[in-house]
Amino acid sequence: MNTTRTRSSRTGGIEMKEEEERLNCDAIDAKPVDYDFSKGYGEKWEYFEAVECDKCGGAVIVQGENHHNDVEKTNCDGYLNSDGPMMDYYYPLPGFDMDVEDAAKAIVDLPLCIVHFNENDEYALALTGGGMNLSWHICTAYLKLGYMPPLHFAELPKFAGGPPIGPAAGKRVLKAMEQSIKVSQNWLDGYKVKLKDMREWVAECEEDKKKREQKTK
Ligand SMILES: [Zn+2]
Numbered sequence: 001m002n003t004t005r006t007r008s009s010r011t012g013g014i015e016m017k018e019e020e021e022r023l024n025c026d027a028i029d030a031k032p033v034d035y036d037f038s039k040g041y042g043e044k045w046e047y048f049e050a051v052e053c054d055k056c057g058g059a060v061i062v063q064g065e066n067h068h069n070d071v072e073k074t075n076c077d078g079y080l081n082s083d084g085p086m087m088d089y090y091y092p093l094p095g096f097d098m099d100v101e102d103a104a105k106a107i108v109d110l111p112l113c114i115v116h117f118n119e120n121d122e123y124a125l126a127l128t129g130g131g132m133n134l135s136w137h138i139c140t141a142y143l144k145l146g147y148m149p150p151l152h153f154a155e156l157p158k159f160a161g162g163p164p165i166g167p168a169a170g171k172r173v174l175k176a177m178e179q180s181i182k183v184s185q186n187w188l189d190g191y192k193v194k195l196k197d198m199r200e201w202v203a204e205c206e207e208d209k210k211k212r213e214q215k216t217k
Contacts, residue, residue, distance in 0.1 A: 020175070020179055021143070021172075021175070021176060021179075022146075023143065023146055023147055023148045023176060023179060024095070024146055024147055024148065025147075025148050025179075025180070025183045026094040026095045026147060027091075027092065027093065027094055027142055027147040027148065027149075027150050028148050028149075028150055028151055028180045028183055028184060029150065029151070030091060030092045030093075030094065030150040030152065031092075031150065031152050032089045032090070032091055032152070033089055033090050033091075033092060033124070034088060034089050035088060035089055035090050036088055037084070037085040037087075037088060037115075037126070038088075041084075043118070044117065044118055044119060045115055045116065045117050045118065046063075046115070046116050046118070047063065047082075047084040047085060047113050047114065047115050047116070047126065048061055048100045048101060048103070048104040048113060048114040048115075048116070049061070049062070049063070049082040049083075049084055049104055049113035049114075049128060050062075050082075050101075050104040050105040050107070050108040050113075051080050051081065051082050051108065052108060052109075053068045053076060053078040053079075053080055054078050054079050054080075055068065055076050055077070055078025055079070056068065056074070056076040056078055058074075058076070059105040059108040060072060060080055061101050061104055061105070062080040062081070062082050063082060063084070064081070064082065064083075065079075065080070065081045066080050066081075067079060067080065068080060082113070082128070083128060084113060084126070084128065085113065085115060085126035085127065085128065086126075086127055086128050086129055086130055087126070087127040087130050089126075089127075090115055090124035090125065090126045091124055091125040091126070091138060091142075091150070092122070092124050093114075093122075093123045093124050093125060093145065093147070096122075096123035096145070098145060098146070100114055100116060100123065103123075103145055106144045106145065107125075107140075107141045107144055107145070110137045110140060110141050110144075111127055111128050111129035111130075111134060111137055112125050112126065112127055112128060112137065112138065112141045113125070113126055113128050114126075125138065125141050125142070125145075132164075133157045135153045135156050135157060136156060136157075136163050136164050136165045136169075136170065136173060137164070137165060138153060139153050139156070139173045139176070139177065140165050140169055140172075140173055142176075143172065143173065143176050148176055148177075148179045148180040148183065149173065149176055149177050149180055150180070151177075151180050151181065151184055153177075154177055154180070154181065156173070156174075156177075
């Protein structure tokens with residue numbers, strides 16, 4: 001991962017430290033959105049899911065069941081299977097501009113896929129599994145796609161044995177979450193300054209109004 005000291009609007013206007021990852025802040029306000037994936041497939045939405053080929057171990061994009069050599073030019077005839085979204089909600093990827101297949105391959109080891117909505121050309125993450133709190137995995141997926149994780153997941157769950165993604169990946173998530181909190185704090189401080197300015201402006205207007213009323217008496 002690249003590190004940077006450059007100031008970017010996508011980082012929320014904060015100067016990043018050398019050891020921080022170059023991530024954009026577009027998704028820090030993102031929240032899960034309810035969506036019925038049981039209908040509209042192919043028409044309203046499509047998914048890009050990479051799976052590991054059971055024979056060669058390669059990350060391959062596949063919809064449903066297929067053999068490796070049916071979807072890519074290869075001699076490998078390994079079996080591939082993807083089910084797509086398994087839960088009826090998604091996590092938005094605002095301003096998504098990656099190659100969608102590269103993105104799906106980047107999260108091959110996570111229980112998530114990329115969904116594309118045809119109507120508005122938007123992209124999102126969707127879970128391909130469930131049964132436990134997958135917040136650590138979701139945050140890692142955001143990271144791998146270049147986003148600071150959403151603050152929605154700031155209260156990460158503790159599991160016996162540590163983060164389910166492993167301690168190193170867990171530390172990376174926490175560091176990135178700190179960036180999300182810092183950007184958000186920066187925005188809140190900005191609102192405070194604006195609010196102070198508005199208070200002063202309203203007080204001045206009130207004063208002017210009083211003066212005008214006194215003159216007309
Ligand atoms: Zn294969």
